[in-house]
Amino acid sequence: GIQVEQSPPDLILQEGANSTLRCNFSDSVNNLQWFHQNPWGQLINLFYIPSGTKQNGRLSATTVATERYSLLYISSSQTTDSGVYFCATVDTSYDKVIFGPGTSLSVIP
Amino acid sequence: DTAVSQTPKYLVTQMGNDKSIKCEQNLGHDTMYWYKQDSKKFLKIMFSYNNKELIINETVPNRFSPKSPDKAHLNLHINSLELGDSAVYFCASSPSGVWNTEAFFGQGTRLTVV
Numbered sequence: 001g002i003q004v005e006q007s008p009p010d011l012i013l014q015e016g017a018n019s020t021l022r023c024n025f026s027d028s029v030n031n032l033q034w035f036h037q038n039p040w041g042q043l044i045n046l047f048y049i050p051s052g053t054k055q056n057g058r059l060s061a062t063t064v065a066t067e068r069y070s071l072l073y074i075s076s077s078q079t080t081d082s083g084v085y086f087c088a089t090v091d092t093s094y095d096k097v098i099f100g101p102g103t104s105l106s107v108i109p
Numbered sequence: 110d111t112a113v114s115q116t117p118k119y120l121v122t123q124m125g126n127d128k129s130i131k132c133e134q135n136l137g138h139d140t141m142y143w144y145k146q147d148s149k150k151f152l153k154i155m156f157s158y159n160n161k162e163l164i165i166n167e168t169v170p171n172r173f174s175p176k177s178p179d180k181a182h183l184n185l186h187i188n189s190l191e192l193g194d195s196a197v198y199f200c201a202s203s204p205s206g207v208w209n210t211e212a213f214f215g216q217g218t219r220l221t222v223v
Binding site: 035037041042043044045048084088099102 | 142150152153154157165167197199212213214216217219
């Protein structure tokens with residue numbers, strides 16, 4: 001089945017800094033989603049992005065399905081961006097949704 | 110308005126008890142899911158229902174039984190709770206089967222078995 005990796009596993013940023021989070025998958029996919037789990041545990045949809053680029057405010061995401069990766073860009077980070085960022089895809093061979101292990105982000109003032 | 114809602118948000122119970130977690134979505138989605146998030150934050154799918162029919166059943170103990178009275182509800186019943194069942198359980202829904210489009214999550218239920 002598909003393996004999903006995320007890097008870096010942990011990231012500490014000064015408020016105002018930019019960052020790039022990466023999601024690699026072991027096989028081609030036609031479905032990819034980014035989530036943010038805030039410090040209170042809530043899972044929030046960020047992007048549904050099987051291919052191409054999308055932007056939403058300070059966040060943007062790019063998926064290059066043929067090269068098996070997706071990137072999440074956070075610009076001008078704020079303390080409220082802290083939490084864990086997950087990417088997830090669907091392994092259609094097994095009809096399973098696979099989450100990456102997450103990137104834990106801490107933005108410090 | 111809450112799109113996917115779970116109750117209760119917190120659940121503390123003794124080993125051996127039976128408990129249920131309820132989930133409702135008002136998005137008109139066809140597919141609903143249950144996920145378990147362990148202490149290391151790893152998220153794993155447990156069940157998926159499409160129009161009240163079970164389509165995914167991961168390797169989950171028989172003590173876990175999902176019930177879908179209609180496509181807007183997917184409840185999770187757990188028998189004979191064990192310490193290892195302690196985790197956060199998330200309900201989610203999407204417009205069609207197995208994430209052909211975007212999925213939305215509930216706020217999670219933190220289950221603690223003592």
